[in-house]
Amino acid sequence: MHRLARLDHRFVWHPFTQMRDWLKGEPTVIVSGQGALLRDIQGKEYLDANASIWTNLHGHNHPKLNAALQRQMKKIAHSSALGLANEPASLLAAKLVEVANLGIYDIRFTIDATTGQSRRQSSIVNRQLTKVFYSDDGATAMEVALKLAYEYARRTRGIRRPKFLSLQGAYHGDTMGAVSLGHIDLFHKAYAGLTFKTDTVMAPYCYRCPFNRAGPERADARDYRSCQWECVDQVERQFDKQSKRGSPYAAMVVEPLIQGAAGMIPQPAGWLRRVAEIARGHGTQLIADEVMTGFGRTGHARPVSAIGAEKTRKREDGKLQPSRPPVSSSARVRSSLFACHLEGVQPDFLALAKGMTGGYIPMAATLTTQPVFDAFLGEYSEFKTFFHGHSFTGNQLGAAAALASIGLLEDKAAIRRREGLERTLGTLLPSLWSSPSVGDIRQVGLIAGIELVQDWRMRKPFALKDRVGARVCEAMARRGVLTRPIGDVVVLMPPYCTTDEQAEKMVEALREAVREVVG
Ligand SMILES: *Cc1c(COP(=O)(O)O)cnc(C)c1O
Numbered sequence: 001m002h003r004l005a006r007l008d009h010r011f012v013w014h015p016f017t018q019m020r021d022w023l024k025g026e027p028t029v030i031v032s033g034q035g036a037l038l039r040d041i042q043g044k045e046y047l048d049a050n051a052s053i054w055t056n057l058h059g060h061n062h063p064k065l066n067a068a069l070q071r072q073m074k075k076i077a078h079s080s081a082l083g084l085a086n087e088p089a090s091l092l093a094a095k096l097v098e099v100a101n102l103g104i105y106d107i108r109f110t111i112d113a114t115t116g117q118s119r120r121q122s123s124i125v126n127r128q129l130t131k132v133f134y135s136d137d138g139a140t141a142m143e144v145a146l147k148l149a150y151e152y153a154r155r156t157r158g159i160r161r162p163k164f165l166s167l168q169g170a171y172h173g174d175t176m177g178a179v180s181l182g183h184i185d186l187f188h189k190a191y192a193g194l195t196f197k198t199d200t201v202m203a204p205y206c207y208r209c210p211f212n213r214a215g216p217e218r219a220d221a222r223d224y225r226s227c228q229w230e231c232v233d234q235v236e237r238q239f240d241k242q243s244k245r246g247s248p249y250a251a252m253v254v255e256p257l258i259q260g261a262a263g264m265i266p267q268p269a270g271w272l273r274r275v276a277e278i279a280r281g282h283g284t285q286l287i288a289d290e291v292m293t294g295f296g297r298t299g300h301a302r303p304v305s306a307i308g309a310e311k312t313r314k315r316e317d318g319k320l321q322p323s324r325p326p327v328s329s330s331a332r333v334r335s336s337l338f339a340c341h342l343e344g345v346q347p348d349f350l351a352l353a354k355g356m357t358g359g360y361i362p363m364a365a366t367l368t369t370q371p372v373f374d375a376f377l378g379e380y381s382e383f384k385t386f387f388h389g390h391s392f393t394g395n396q397l398g399a400a401a402a403l404a405s406i407g408l409l410e411d412k413a414a415i416r417r418r419e420g421l422e423r424t425l426g427t428l429l430p431s432l433w434s435s436p437s438v439g440d441i442r443q444v445g446l447i448a449g450i451e452l453v454q455d456w457r458m459r460k461p462f463a464l465k466d467r468v469g470a471r472v473c474e475a476m477a478r479r480g481v482l483t484r485p486i487g488d489v490v491v492l493m494p495p496y497c498t499t500d501e502q503a504e505k506m507v508e509a510l511r512e513a514v515r516e517v518v519g
Contacts, residue, residue, distance in 0.1 A: 033060025139173025162250030169262030264449025299445025363398030
């Protein structure tokens, strides 16, 4: 075994890893990377098919990011944000505020209850994210949002013990506040004694939804589902229940468009939009966890289908009556780097991390609105200060990398390349349907989750202890493609620089690995 691998075995404890299993094999020691490729100590090359756990955007060793870091390094690597401002952190905050408010249009169709005809109104969404609080990673970005929303609810709405609502299967990080918002028993249950209680509500999971009456098909379950949007009803009911208790939720927390660690579970178009409206209707703030989805991961704007129209039912007197208040049914954005904008939703808190620095440096940001900021203003002696911070808040190297990364994201040719890769994945992934063990293929932009099952006709899962997903990923690694599963969902989340040939190799390795492991 290589000396570095031996040192790892002796001294390193790896995250989310059963170390007894880890110690049985020789670890892959990465020494360099180039674009979508990683190279290990033996010189073997691998495709980085999950973008180094969802962080890398433009590929490894990118000349522009490297240059930006080198330029910054010649000036200074870090000085404290406690009591001091700095150059790249100021520039980045301005840039984040710019891209987080870009071109969000709100086009609403309201349905007239008597005639059943729809009317179009459009306006620019004016809820602005104007302030940036820096931290180090996704979990801390969420802790900041949580604490700010909590205090805001206490100070401005007089709620004594503000409560939070988050989604079934939610994952928001591993610090205790983030764990309290999370609902993955395997990760979170053991620490229940350390956390505070949050409410949970049904999240859409069309493939395994108890309300979906459609039998399995060889297609994304969102496209053939047959339901009455019961998942939205559940949210509505949960809010009503909480309001009757006399204490509305301080905030609702969502991963917009797709829940990551829950198993790459996408929301049907229109869900986010409608749920945001329900939350707003109850005066509840919205925390969007875009730690995974942010910075172009979820691809491009597309029209949102009409929930309102689908829910329209005939009244006894023959007139059409929407089963819920007239709701918006369409939202468009010109383009946006953020998932919630693709549904025309602007949250009160936007948590960013993973891809923010292009996946180079741990850095995070929580963006929020002027009213939240203002709630913390006062005379010093009023102690309204937000007493929270981290040693590396506003780190210069991170900020320099993030600025360069956003520059790359805005490059016209790079945008076309991203669109191209999204389309390429869209044409390659359906080839996986040929395997009877592929139950669902879920693609949202440049994220894909492939759910493996014993038999697609029954949607019957494998036993967790059989580690089918993990074994498929091990078989992919032998074919030079690295990714990690979530249970039996295999994730493909390539860096944006991935070529069509490399994307093809990723999908082919997955197809062959599935055949090898489950026949
Ligand atoms: C990864 C992730 C987090 C936690 O981020 P860390 O940087 O690992 O702390 C939070 N939310 C979502 C949606 C994530 O994917």
